[in-house]
Amino acid sequence: MTVEQGTRPPAVRSRLLGVDAARGLALLGMMSVHIIPAITDTGELSAARLIASGRSAALFALLAGVGLALATGGRTPLRGRPLLGASVGVVLRALLIFLVGLCLGALDSGVAVILAYYGLLFLVAIPFLGLGARVLLPLAATWSAVAPLLSHAYREGAPPASYDVPSLDSLSQPGDLLRELLVTGYYPVFPWMAYLLAGLGIGRLALSSTRVAATLLAGGAALAVAAWVASMILLERGLEHLESAGLGGHPASPVNFGEHVLNTSFYGTEPVTSWWWLVVASPHTATPFDLFHTIGTSAAVLGLMLLIAARARGVIWPLAAIGGMTFTLYSLHVVLLSGPIPGGEPNAYLIHVAIVFAVAMPWRAFIGRGPLEALSAALARQARELVAPGRSAAPGP
Template identity: 50%
Template sequence: MTAPASRIVGVDVARCLALLGMMATHILATVTAGGESSTSHVIASGRASGLFALLAGVSLALVTGGSTPHHGRRLMGERAGIVVRALLIGFIGLLLGALPTNIAIILVYYAVLFVMALPFLGLGWRPLGVLALVWAVAGPAVSLVLRDGIESPTRIVPSFEHLVAPGDLAQSLLLTGYYPAMGWFAYLLAGLAIGRLDLRRLAIAARLAVVGVAVAAVTWLVSADLTRDAAVRRALLTTDEGGATTWSQLRMQLDQGSYGTTPTGSWWWLVPIGPHSGTSFTLLHTIGCSMAVLGVAVLAARVAPRAWSVLFGAGAMTLTLYSLHIVLLTPEIPPKEIPSSYLPQVVVVLLTGAAYALARHRGPLETLVGSLSKATAESRWLRKAR
């Protein structure tokens, strides 16, 4: 059996893994009984959401021409469709943000990243790759400078109530929130660059995996080496805002995760790696991890792709299933948000994805967003404008 030619099954496999990883960070314990970071937290925290964002860039690249980017009138229509897609995803994110959960909903941030990507959709993989690298290095540095003058950073889970204070909402989405675009746009640019490669070629997928492992390893080792220096540790400790007094406390604090940003008192805050810290090394490391996962997923799915597309069918409908997952975390809906509820949610997600894949249907939210986006891209008024 073969998978539909219009989809790269490995991308859906990687997207499913990202969804399961994000679910794990929401539900499973972050520390063990001995006070150390749990295995699930070490593997998934920060990396799953980074992979999710990078794959969003891959998807944008695929719908705008893949390895041969569209231009002219066709790209103009696709840009309009992506604006509609961003608005709908942002609307869904605002709805989910109003639910009584403890989750930092990512969808409104995604919508912002989609709009930011519009000027870059006509570029090939080389300029996009350079832009991703530059943004990963420079974005956190610019953020550090801009945030230094902000006394009370705005960090909110966007919902409709925040629309009455657009300035605070914009500050959170772009600079101080849980997934600030100033840093996270590097993931989308990297995904766009990867999506401009011919991912169906064996050699490309293999190189993606190898380069990803190399980037992840090198950034980890360099960051670890730099933070061994006593002067660097002293600079980080004296500017830390979390109350750490020893390096082991600060390292554990970083490993447990930040809330989108780091303190601004020292340039050395661009160096440590930690979940959701938004540092330059964190962005580069998680981009490398995401490249490796995607490359391996694409390689694996070349064998019996139809079976992979069913087993990991959830990856083709992550908007629907991510939304379902958030709804299931509300107090009114059982089971409660406890570690033992993770496996039942995984089963629900995988079975739902498999059922839709077997029926060859798209998820309901994917159908809604996709159809309205496509209708906009192909609308009559746009054709007249051309």
């Protein structure tokens, strides 16, 4: 059971509601990409592909960092034994998310399940939990610029990605699994650390401040536009190099990428046939331009939800209800896709959306945390009490 919202100060309630609402949007966007075809009957890219592809998953990852920041002191990072206790709690939460992700990966859902990557992201975030925004935000920017270059250089000589969804069977080859999770998979943790670092930095800000929320909205939108426009300008010179270099066996979709290169999903990484691939801002490429663009869109969405939460709580409460239990609802969504309501069913997306609202709203109103969230919180609480008895971390979303 979560602490009742009514017992928290209004600023804290609005902050948590805004963060949860942004997380709810991320879940709905990811669900749309999983279910709605990328190409419409008329041969055009679908709205789900144009709006949500790459951006929803990035928002999900950035908000993981925000949540970790709020759970480890908010504006004032924990220190000493409380930080150690919180870190041990993060380890247990990460292991739970990782194992659930591997179990879901064994299902025939057609989804590149993010949870195993998400769990590893939590683990690698631990050394950064004691840092403040003044360090984390520049570090996120540096990581966004440098990590993709290092990843590209490494993958030029590395075995090709399998594009398998991590599952329990993957544990039989731990080296291959770790390489896929870190560098070559659908949501490669090494470059994706940029999202977590940015989220941690944002979570260290005064999120209950209207000025901060407005800055996130305006600054994020400006960053997103700047990265996209810069990519377009560079592609005017680089597209011919990309066309001549080709994909090198990379399963980009749709295949006719020349006409829609900035809206083509690349399944986690850009091809390594040319260094010019690093200038694209296309979804799931983890290039510098992709990372800066999606960090910008994620910050803008969070800022907008925080502004709305401070003025019209009732408007976004249903979204926040979903966002408060995304671990449970994402898992339910994957299970439903694996059999009961597959993506090919008529109106499948609307049915999935209706189910998550029908589950989340009464559960959030009368119970609180979702079942997987409650288990995760209980593990973290036990770890904190074991390491730092009587000292609790700041309430997270």
